[in-house]
Every structure is written in C-alpha cells, then in structure tokens.
Amino acid sequence: MKVIICGAGQVGWQIARHLSGERNDVTVVDSNPDLVRRATDSLDVQGIAGFASYPDVLDRAGARDAEMIIAATYSDEVNMVTCQVAHSVFGINRKIARIRSQSYLQSIYSDLYRRDHMPIDVVISPEKEVASAALQRLSAPAAFDTEVFMDGKAQLLGITLEDECPVVNTPLRQLTDLFSTLRATVVAVRREGTLFAPEANDQLFVGDDCYVFAHVDDIPRTMEIFGKKQQKQERVVIVGGGNVGLAVAQSLEARADRIRVKVIEKNRLCAERAAEALERTIVLNGDGLDAALLAEAGIARSDAMLAVTDDDKTNMLACVRAKSEGCNYVIALINDPTLVPLMAPLGIDAYINPRATTVSSILRHIRHGRVRAVYSIGDAEAEVIEAEVLSTSPLAGRRISEIEFPEGVLVGALRKGKDVIRPLGTTRIDEGDVVALFALATDVPEVERLLQVSIDFF
Incomplete structure (x- = not known):
C-alpha cells in the first residue's frame, strides 16, 4: 500500500515507523527538513520537505498513485486543506486528519466533513482520545495501563506485581486450573525492560508488569487475585483546565455516581472558560505546584489527581507534590517517552502517552x-x-x-x-x-x- 504521511513530528514518525516496518511504500512530508531527514535516516521511507497542503509538494510525494493520506501536522487547517487537495486534485481514496480545535469537532458541524464539503474520511482528535484514556485510568486505579475492548465488555489491564500478590511464582497453566471460572488471560509480561508473550509454563515474579485481558464483570476479582485493591473514586483533582482537563471534568460531571471534581488552571482566561463550561465543578485559578492551592483543593482527601497540562515536567512535579500532600493515586500526562522510566521512582501511579493514544x-x-x-x-x-x-x-x-x-x-x-x-x-x-x-x-x-x-x- 502506498501511503503519504504529512507531518514528521512524534505522531507522524511513529505511524511511519509502523507502516514502513510492514513493507508499505511510505513517503513523509514536512516543512521542517530536519524532521524529514530524521525520518529518512532512521526509517525505510522516502521524504519530501515542503508544505503538505501545496499540490506540487503532494505531487512530488507521489499523490497520483497513493491509496491513503494521513494529515498529522501541527495545524488543523493545513491538515484539512491537505485532505481537500488530496481528494480534489489527486483522487486519493482514504483521507485521515488529526484535528485539535474543539470548534471543528462540535457535533452540530459534523456535516463539514462530508465528501461534497471537506472530504475527510476519519477525523482523529488527540484531546478526546487522551481524555478517554484518562477516564479509563480512573476506572481501574490499581492498574498502570488500561484499554477497553469488545464494546466495553472486556478490558486490558496493566498490573505491576508486588510482594503481596498471591500468584507470584505460580505457572500460568496452574492459574487456569486454580481459577477455572475467571474470565482473564495474561497476554504479556514485561520483565527487566523486555516485553514478551508468556507460555503456559512461565511463572510470574515480583516486579513483573503483566498485561491481563479480563471480562469487565471479572475485573474486581482479577485485581484481587493479582494483589490489588479496588478503590472508589469519589473526589478527583485535575491540574490543567485546557481541552483535555475540561473534557475529563465534563465526562466526570455527566456520570451518575456524582464524583466531586476540582480543576486547577494557571491561565486566567483558560480557567474562566472552564468555569463557564462546567456546572458542578469548582475551578481554581493558580499554579498546580502551589502547596497552599492544592490544600485548598482538598488534595489530602482526594482519591485521585490527574496532571494534564501541556508541560511534562509540570505534570510530573504536580504528581509528586500531590503524593507528598497525601493523595493516594496520581496520573501524569507524559509526551516524552524517555521520561517514563522516572514514573516509578517518583511514585507516580500511572501515565498517559498522547502519542500512543493518537x-x-x-x-x-x-x-x-x-x-x-x-x-x-x-x-x-x-x-x-x-x-x-x-x-x-x-x-x-x-x-x-x-x-x-x-x-x-x-x-x-x-x-x-x-x-x-x-x-x-x-x-x-x-x-x-x-x-x-x-x-x-x-x-x-x-x-x-x-x-x-x-x-x-x-
């Protein structure tokens, strides 16, 4: 399959890495020659330096016989125009665009992306995907990673095994015999940095990160078997009131179990916008690293804290501060994957990688x-x-x-x-x-x- 990827940033590079590794014919387009060079040097792809929305640039990238175009530049407008040019000039069949601005994503304007208007087959919203991932982390606070499958009937759980786990040093085959009615399967183990698919005779050890598929009704029992206690999330503090934080707060407000949410946002205009959009949530204007402000938000009594600003280091420090003030469970939004190994030493319970979700x-x-x-x-x-x-x-x-x-x-x-x-x-x-x-x-x-x-x- 011939694919053009517009945007050689983190998301574009990762998609190119996946597709080129599967022997697809991939061309990367970016206005930054250094990013194009990084892609062509490290991946089996072709590269074109230029503006993705320009017809002559797409022509040089091979748009005349391309089967798919993925527009993942940092500009919504460039992504939208790129898909329009790909459709109108080159007749590319499949067009995927990453769009961030919530104004473009409101349901009342959904007709915008029809084939006879702005022809985009799939619209990806990073903020919505990240907000969804944050809510999933909250739903299983004892897991470091989680994703929903089978229309919500099954869940993938990432579980770190600790000393109190009752099934350590037990072969997986024996687990099946011991818990014959449990609808859960260990599909992967990360041990000493290496991820592998375990065999029936493999044992689980303290320190292993296990990925377990579980039926949604069996999640509490699965977590108990792996030595984890499920805690109710009744009080949540969100540091960062931008698109992601606002989307999470709105989703929590809409739930029937009446979770009490407080949002801390440093930017005054952003805080005012969040306060107008939220009905029952208290919005505090200030720095999420401020101990006095965290105390005002009731961080010591909170069940969870999410740090979802656009700065990784702020998110990590906010989590460390919240933990030191008595919060049981903290989640950080981390864009830079090289910071992930610092999560455990810093006591951060879970993280969300926007790149991975997108x-x-x-x-x-x-x-x-x-x-x-x-x-x-x-x-x-x-x-x-x-x-x-x-x-x-x-x-x-x-x-x-x-x-x-x-x-x-x-x-x-x-x-x-x-x-x-x-x-x-x-x-x-x-x-x-x-x-x-x-x-x-x-x-x-x-x-x-x-x-x-x-x-x-x-």
Missing part, C-alpha cells in the same frame, strides 16, 4: 481486515488488535490450538454473539466471532495475514 486511533483505521480496535503498547513494542473474523480468514473454523500463531501472539479474548469468553486451546473460532489478539511488533504483519480479507473490505 497512534492507536490512526492504526485502527489503516489495518487490513475487519479491524475494530488497535491499542499500541509501550514505545510501539506491541499491539492489541480486535477484529471480526471473516470467512476468508485462516482463523475461521479452526480451534485455537490448531492455528500456527507466531511466538509473540496470544489470543486475549473472544466474543461469540453477545458473550465474551476466555479463549482456551479447544475453543473454536468461527466466522463472525470477534477476536482480540496481542502481538509483538515484529509479528503484526502475520496477524494481519491471519485476519486478511478481500480488498473490498479495506
């Missing part, structure tokens, strides 16, 4: 097969892919034990009709089933082959 959203729309969801794990080390099994797939009509999966691939969950079940070796996968597969990055192309369909479905 990349996951874009990958969902460019994978082969009837893909329903994609979640990128770590620094693009692995993916969880949820897809419908079609009649043309090599999976259809076979038992899991009969399928030659690569070593780095495990089946996390399977939905038959309305029921989500724990997959066993004897489980047969049929046409129409929905399967969730964990795959190390090197094995993703093989997973795509197993999910392959005719080009009409792409």
Whole structure:
C-alpha cells in the first residue's frame, strides 16, 4: 500500500515507523527538513520537505498513485486543506486528519466533513482520545495501563506485581486450573525492560508488569487475585483546565455516581472558560505546584489527581507534590517517552502517552481486515488488535490450538454473539466471532495475514 504521511513530528514518525516496518511504500512530508531527514535516516521511507497542503509538494510525494493520506501536522487547517487537495486534485481514496480545535469537532458541524464539503474520511482528535484514556485510568486505579475492548465488555489491564500478590511464582497453566471460572488471560509480561508473550509454563515474579485481558464483570476479582485493591473514586483533582482537563471534568460531571471534581488552571482566561463550561465543578485559578492551592483543593482527601497540562515536567512535579500532600493515586500526562522510566521512582501511579493514544486511533483505521480496535503498547513494542473474523480468514473454523500463531501472539479474548469468553486451546473460532489478539511488533504483519480479507473490505 502506498501511503503519504504529512507531518514528521512524534505522531507522524511513529505511524511511519509502523507502516514502513510492514513493507508499505511510505513517503513523509514536512516543512521542517530536519524532521524529514530524521525520518529518512532512521526509517525505510522516502521524504519530501515542503508544505503538505501545496499540490506540487503532494505531487512530488507521489499523490497520483497513493491509496491513503494521513494529515498529522501541527495545524488543523493545513491538515484539512491537505485532505481537500488530496481528494480534489489527486483522487486519493482514504483521507485521515488529526484535528485539535474543539470548534471543528462540535457535533452540530459534523456535516463539514462530508465528501461534497471537506472530504475527510476519519477525523482523529488527540484531546478526546487522551481524555478517554484518562477516564479509563480512573476506572481501574490499581492498574498502570488500561484499554477497553469488545464494546466495553472486556478490558486490558496493566498490573505491576508486588510482594503481596498471591500468584507470584505460580505457572500460568496452574492459574487456569486454580481459577477455572475467571474470565482473564495474561497476554504479556514485561520483565527487566523486555516485553514478551508468556507460555503456559512461565511463572510470574515480583516486579513483573503483566498485561491481563479480563471480562469487565471479572475485573474486581482479577485485581484481587493479582494483589490489588479496588478503590472508589469519589473526589478527583485535575491540574490543567485546557481541552483535555475540561473534557475529563465534563465526562466526570455527566456520570451518575456524582464524583466531586476540582480543576486547577494557571491561565486566567483558560480557567474562566472552564468555569463557564462546567456546572458542578469548582475551578481554581493558580499554579498546580502551589502547596497552599492544592490544600485548598482538598488534595489530602482526594482519591485521585490527574496532571494534564501541556508541560511534562509540570505534570510530573504536580504528581509528586500531590503524593507528598497525601493523595493516594496520581496520573501524569507524559509526551516524552524517555521520561517514563522516572514514573516509578517518583511514585507516580500511572501515565498517559498522547502519542500512543493518537497512534492507536490512526492504526485502527489503516489495518487490513475487519479491524475494530488497535491499542499500541509501550514505545510501539506491541499491539492489541480486535477484529471480526471473516470467512476468508485462516482463523475461521479452526480451534485455537490448531492455528500456527507466531511466538509473540496470544489470543486475549473472544466474543461469540453477545458473550465474551476466555479463549482456551479447544475453543473454536468461527466466522463472525470477534477476536482480540496481542502481538509483538515484529509479528503484526502475520496477524494481519491471519485476519486478511478481500480488498473490498479495506
């Protein structure tokens, strides 16, 4: 497949890395020659320096025979015009645009992206994706990572094993026997920095980071088995009242369980805007690192604190300060992946990577097969892919034990009709089933082959 990626920043580079690694013909376009050079030097891609919305630049990038364009520059307007030019001048079939401004995303203006207006097939909003990720972290506070699958009926949980975990030093095969009714499957383990798909005889050790697929009804029991206590989130403090913080606060306000939320925002105009948009939430204008202001927000009595400003270091320091003031659970928004190893030493319970959430959203729309969801794990080390099994797939009509999966691939969950079940070796996968597969990055192309369909479905 020939793909043009406009924007060679963090998101564009990561998408190019994924697609070029799967032997697609990728061209990266950016107005910054240094970013283009970084992409061409480190990835198997072609590069064009120039403005993505210019027809002659797209022509040089090979737009005349491209099958897809992904506009992920820092400018909403450039992304929108790029898709318009790609459609009107070059007839590119699939157009994906990253759009940040909430004004462009209001539902009353949804007709804007129709084919006869501004022809964009998929609109990705980083702020909405990050807000959704933050809410998922709050829903499972004992997990360092979480993502929803199977229309909300299954969840991927990242769990760090500690001394009090009752199942350490236990082979996974034995776990299946001990908890035969538990709808949960360990699909990945990170040990001493290395991520791998475990085998049935592998044991779990203290310090391991485990990724577990669990039925939503079995999450409390799963967390208990892995030594984690579930805590109710009744009082939440949000540091940062921008688009992300505002979206999280609005979602928490809309919930039926009446969570008490307080927002701290340094910029006065931004704080006033948040106060006008929120009904029951208290908005405080000031610095989220100020101990007196945190005390006024009731940080010591809060169940959780989210730091979602646009500055990584501010978010990390706000979490450290909140923890020192008595807050049990803190979440930081971190753009720079090199800062992630500092999370545990600083006592930060969980983090959200905007790049990973945006990349996951874009990958969902460019994978082969009837893909329903994609979640990128770590620094693009692995993916969880949820897809419908079609009649043309090599999976259809076979038992899991009969399928030659690569070593780095495990089946996390399977939905038959309305029921989500724990997959066993004897489980047969049929046409129409929905399967969730964990795959190390090197094995993703093989997973795509197993999910392959005719080009009409792409």
